[in-house]
Amino acid sequence: MKIILDSNMLMVPGQFNVDIFEELGRLGYTEFIVPKTVLKELNMLKSRYKGKKKASVDVAISLAERCEILDEGEGFADDVISKLASKEVAVATNDKRLIKELRGRGVRVVRLRQKKLLCEE
Numbered sequence: 679m680k681i682i683l684d685s686n687m688l689m690v691p692g693q694f695n696v697d698i699f700e701e702l703g704r705l706g707y708t709e710f711i712v713p714k715t716v717l718k719e720l721n722m723l724k725s726r727y728k729g730k731k732k733a734s735v736d737v738a739i740s741l742a743e744r745c746e747i748l749d750e751g752e753g754f755a756d757d758v759i760s761k762l763a764s765k766e767v768a769v770a771t772n773d774k775r776l777i778k779e780l781r782g783r784g785v786r787v788v789r790l791r792q793k794k795l796l797c798e799e
Contacts, residue, residue, distance in 0.1 A: 680709040681788065682759050684771035685719045688712070688741050692734030694793045698741070701796035702770065705788060710745040713762065715755040717742050770796070 681702060690696050702710070720742060724735045750758050756776050763769045768786035771777060777787050781799065791797045 679707050681707040681768045681770050682711045685716045686772045687770040688738035689734045690790055692737035705798055712742045712745040712747055713758045714749045715758045719755045
């Protein structure tokens with residue numbers, strides 16, 4: 679199954695030492711998609727952060743580069759993710775607003791629970 683990864687999900691390994699690809703595989707996801715706008719957002723965060731936060735962003739960028747990068751135009755990352763999401767393509771995010779909107783449309787959402795595992799809603 680396909681899943682779109684948001685920037686905050688890509689930062690989970692650097693922040694909480696959770697292997698998101700292993701966890702997503704456990705949930706049945708095998709194809710990982712990162713919109714180009716998410717990569718741009720991560721690069722912007724990299725220039726703002728220092729220390730541990732910057733290290734988390736560096737990890738997120740390297741993980742994103744292992745995924746299929748989709749160039750779906752310009753705009754805010756969450757808007758692009760919302761546009762790409764469907765009943766066939768889930769989204770991995772911890773963004774409460776985005777989760778609420780996607781669940782309202784019947785899109786599967788994967789999020790971090792207890793800072794140690796991913797679960798599907």
